[in-house]
Amino acid sequence: MRLRIKFSKLGKVRFVGHRDVARIMERALRRCGIPVTYSEGFSPRLRMSFGLALPTCYESEAEYLDVPLDPELVADGSIICTGWGQGKVYEQHQIQVALSRALPNGFDVVALTVEPKGGGSLQEAVRSCGWTFDILGATPHQVEKTIQQALNSSVIEVNRKKKNELVREDIRQGIHELRLNGESERGPVVIAELAAKPRVIRPSELIDVLAPAAELGVARRTHQWIEIDGQRTEPLMPSTSLQPKEYP
Amino acid sequence: MTINKAAHDLEIRAEDGIIRPQMTSLWPRLEPLLPRVEKPARYIGCEDGANANIYKPDATSWLLTYPDTYEIGLPNQGLQILYELLNERPDAFAERSYAPWTDMEAQMRAADVPFFSVDTHRPAAEFDILAFNLSAELVYTNVLNCIDLAGIEIRASERSDADPLIGAGGHCAYNPEPLADFVDFFVMGDGEEVIADITTAVGEWRKSGKPTGSRESVLHALARIPGVYVPSMYDVNYDDQQFSGIRARHADVQQRIPKRTIADLADWPYPRNQLVPLTEVVHDRLNVEIFRGCTRGCRFCQAGMITRPVRERPASQVREMISAGLERTGYDEVSLTSLSTADFSGIEDVVTDTIDEPGTCGRVSVSLPSLRVDAFTVGVAAQVSRARRTGLTFAPEAGSWRMRQIINKLVTEEDLYDAVRSAYSQGWHRVKLYFLTGLPSEMDEDTLAIADLAERCVEIGKQYTKKASVTVSLGGFVPKPHTPFQWFGQNQPEELRRKVELLRSRLRHNKRVHLKWHSPEASTAEGITSRGDRRIGRVIEYVWRKGGTFQEWSEHFDLNLWQEAMIASDLDIDWYVHRHRDESEVLPWDHIHAGLHKDFLWQDWQDALAGYGIEDCRWTPCYDCGACTEYGIEHVVASPSPPNGGSQGTGQDLTTGHLVPVELRPRAGVGGTQ
Numbered sequence: 001m002r003l004r005i006k007f008s009k010l011g012k013v014r015f016v017g018h019r020d021v022a023r024i025m026e027r028a029l030r031r032c033g034i035p036v037t038y039s040e041g042f043s044p045r046l047r048m049s050f051g052l053a054l055p056t057c058y059e060s061e062a063e064y065l066d067v068p069l070d071p072e073l074v075a076d077g078s079i080i081c082t083g084w085g086q087g088k089v090y091e092q093h094q095i096q097v098a099l100s101r102a103l104p105n106g107f108d109v110v111a112l113t114v115e116p117k118g119g120g121s122l123q124e125a126v127r128s129c130g131w132t133f134d135i136l137g138a139t140p141h142q143v144e145k146t147i148q149q150a151l152n153s154s155v156i157e158v159n160r161k162k163k164n165e166l167v168r169e170d171i172r173q174g175i176h177e178l179r180l181n182g183e184s185e186r187g188p189v190v191i192a193e194l195a196a197k198p199r200v201i202r203p204s205e206l207i208d209v210l211a212p213a214a215e216l217g218v219a220r221r222t223h224q225w226i227e228i229d230g231q232r233t234e235p236l237m238p239s240t241s242l243q244p245k246e247y248p
Numbered sequence: 249m250t251i252n253k254a255a256h257d258l259e260i261r262a263e264d265g266i267i268r269p270q271m272t273s274l275w276p277r278l279e280p281l282l283p284r285v286e287k288p289a290r291y292i293g294c295e296d297g298a299n300a301n302i303y304k305p306d307a308t309s310w311l312l313t314y315p316d317t318y319e320i321g322l323p324n325q326g327l328q329i330l331y332e333l334l335n336e337r338p339d340a341f342a343e344r345s346y347a348p349w350t351d352m353e354a355q356m357r358a359a360d361v362p363f364f365s366v367d368t369h370r371p372a373a374e375f376d377i378l379a380f381n382l383s384a385e386l387v388y389t390n391v392l393n394c395i396d397l398a399g400i401e402i403r404a405s406e407r408s409d410a411d412p413l414i415g416a417g418g419h420c421a422y423n424p425e426p427l428a429d430f431v432d433f434f435v436m437g438d439g440e441e442v443i444a445d446i447t448t449a450v451g452e453w454r455k456s457g458k459p460t461g462s463r464e465s466v467l468h469a470l471a472r473i474p475g476v477y478v479p480s481m482y483d484v485n486y487d488d489q490q491f492s493g494i495r496a497r498h499a500d501v502q503q504r505i506p507k508r509t510i511a512d513l514a515d516w517p518y519p520r521n522q523l524v525p526l527t528e529v530v531h532d533r534l535n536v537e538i539f540r541g542c543t544r545g546c547r548f549c550q551a552g553m554i555t556r557p558v559r560e561r562p563a564s565q566v567r568e569m570i571s572a573g574l575e576r577t578g579y580d581e582v583s584l585t586s587l588s589t590a591d592f593s594g595i596e597d598v599v600t601d602t603i604d605e606p607g608t609c610g611r612v613s614v615s616l617p618s619l620r621v622d623a624f625t626v627g628v629a630a631q632v633s634r635a636r637r638t639g640l641t642f643a644p645e646a647g648s649w650r651m652r653q654i655i656n657k658l659v660t661e662e663d664l665y666d667a668v669r670s671a672y673s674q675g676w677h678r679v680k681l682y683f684l685t686g687l688p689s690e691m692d693e694d695t696l697a698i699a700d701l702a703e704r705c706v707e708i709g710k711q712y713t714k715k716a717s718v719t720v721s722l723g724g725f726v727p728k729p730h731t732p733f734q735w736f737g738q739n740q741p742e743e744l745r746r747k748v749e750l751l752r753s754r755l756r757h758n759k760r761v762h763l764k765w766h767s768p769e770a771s772t773a774e775g776i777t778s779r780g781d782r783r784i785g786r787v788i789e790y791v792w793r794k795g796g797t798f799q800e801w802s803e804h805f806d807l808n809l810w811q812e813a814m815i816a817s818d819l820d821i822d823w824y825v826h827r828h829r830d831e832s833e834v835l836p837w838d839h840i841h842a843g844l845h846k847d848f849l850w851q852d853w854q855d856a857l858a859g860y861g862i863e864d865c866r867w868t869p870c871y872d873c874g875a876c877t878e879y880g881i882e883h884v885v886a887s888p889s890p891p892n893g894g895s896q897g898t899g900q901d902l903t904t905g906h907l908v909p910v911e912l913r914p915r916a917g918v919g920g921t922q
Contacts, residue, residue, distance in 0.1 A: 015288035027578030057283045084607040
């Protein structure tokens, strides 16, 4: 059995890097006494695997984490806590609440399931990501125009660093959706769905296409899409039972 | 999109009904800079344990600053203790700041963003006090940089009445003179109690509205607090080239500045809420201070001299702090900190109980920094290795027994071999050994003895593991104020380099001994600042003006800058660094009282040169070094005898007995010689 966790990362904590997020999750899991498992060997590590890594400085409403559980401590969808949670038996939503509380402000568990293992690694399974981002130093009018140009082109070339060499690469096939969605206090807001296969395309790469002189504002991942039986779906849907954490 | 409101929206209505503007948040201006810098998470704060909403409009505001990177500064226990204590007070609050890395500094200067707190991103200049932690001398140029980035004049004499007061404390404050031109007040010793006195004095000043002329008054008030040194209240005298003492300018200002010492660590179970950073820092684990002070009497060690006496935390409180801390933070590693952790009464039991704590599921690792080899037994090794093995570092400090008697690090070769055998037999593959070179009267055979020790350790390791190796870390010795070696002329960098080379060529063919060494050039700069007088301020300012920040970092350190600065200031490196002092010389820190009588230190220096070791006074009669008797305090030690194991400085096998006969050698002329 495993825990599949969907969490958000919003506000100042967007500047925390991926490896640090892993450490934060480890500490929260331990604080709650979740019956996690460890790798073998000289220096055992807590087993867990993330969905697609989120670039530092990006926000997200849809991060995923799979945590294999000690099967002996799972019964009927409930888990029996160990360690600092000794004596507690949690149902799914109680785990969600406890984990959310144990996480620093800015991180929230938005959905969670206790489910059988299987289905391959999330990192491999993600086909595309949904994004919303704003642009500093451009007008909605300009961006509207460049979006239309981009969508009408069959080839969109961007620069990419490959082994210290700058290469031109076509990313048109990787842009599944691209549209203007009003304006924030920083500038025009863009909604996009960008491919994760064969390689991950990031919102920052679109800035050169949409407004070459401008800068990426705040980018937020809204979805990670996988495919099950040919259907586009999310690994977990947000559960509605949970109140968002209060900020002091 | 972000959860942070713009600061100008926020106002505070106090109980008296008066609306005061809240301090300004720089976050909206800071946020766009962060995607452009390395490791932006070090500027966001948000740590578990941090105070996000602590603003008290009528309270004295402290900005506690560690003048090095966030990763180095965040774990600092002294800073975290004061942070918590101040925030518990109704009349004070504290935030924290750290030196921005060079890329961030460039962004800040270009965007005109001043030095800020990481808690709420307020400008440093809006605080009443900017208090710096001085843990190392090479951060001094960063202190100037932080003050300048805050938009405050770097020279104390040029500040205006309402500017924040610049304070400094920590071990390096015991020679305050090199920073005397830049810092308004220094604090000597433990900060737990003195911060209350300072808060009160500064609170009065704050209430007065800080009118013209008030800065002089508040500084005068601070100068009357025991343990506080205000350099501008004193005149400095020179006799030709030689510093000849300072003189208080007011009758009510203390002529000799005593240190502050808390009597019992049990009264101060802090930090209660250790900060848990969101990004990786050094010592990223739970740190629990198990005792303060050390009386082993290693003569090179400033910390062991200035933090006396030994004050152990009760074992029960240690256990509570470990359990509560691990549960609150989720860490899987705890470090039991002190100057010599294996000396704690009942250390083995504390380690065992930590690992047996049910909440940790047996997966907590315990790290014991500062281990004396004579107290590291198979028992301790076995306990520590039950969970994940942490790195093991032993510090014999010198290669030969003759040299170890001179520095009073009385561990025998057999002590070291036993400790190393304990480690390898319990599954370690590598141990790290720490040595100093450039010690008083050191000969090449003493240096080469380091190689013999290391190779012998590898041979012992091979009996247990095919992968046995030893890392030798070699530091150049820099004499420190308030130690018996304060009169010693430091080795020239060429001489230090020659000794490193000597050892390197001797160990060249041994693939299992890895040699690492500190830059001898950096030791020279450290020497200039550690025993400098007030004139060295010009040198620090010169190096800073030439861009010499982060001098602790090899990629930024530049000895040329320091040499240039000395020439430009008409000062001589040899005179400050490499010259032996004699008994009659007035030392630039003589007006600071670290607890130790000067004649005690001189006698200990003479004993060193004669090769006499002296025993640890926590388990033997007092010889009146001054640390206890001057302040009416005593050791707080649970066990009346040294830990079992090793020779405990006696040169005898004591592994079987319990009570240790600690009589060493007759010691002439020490004790009550005031």
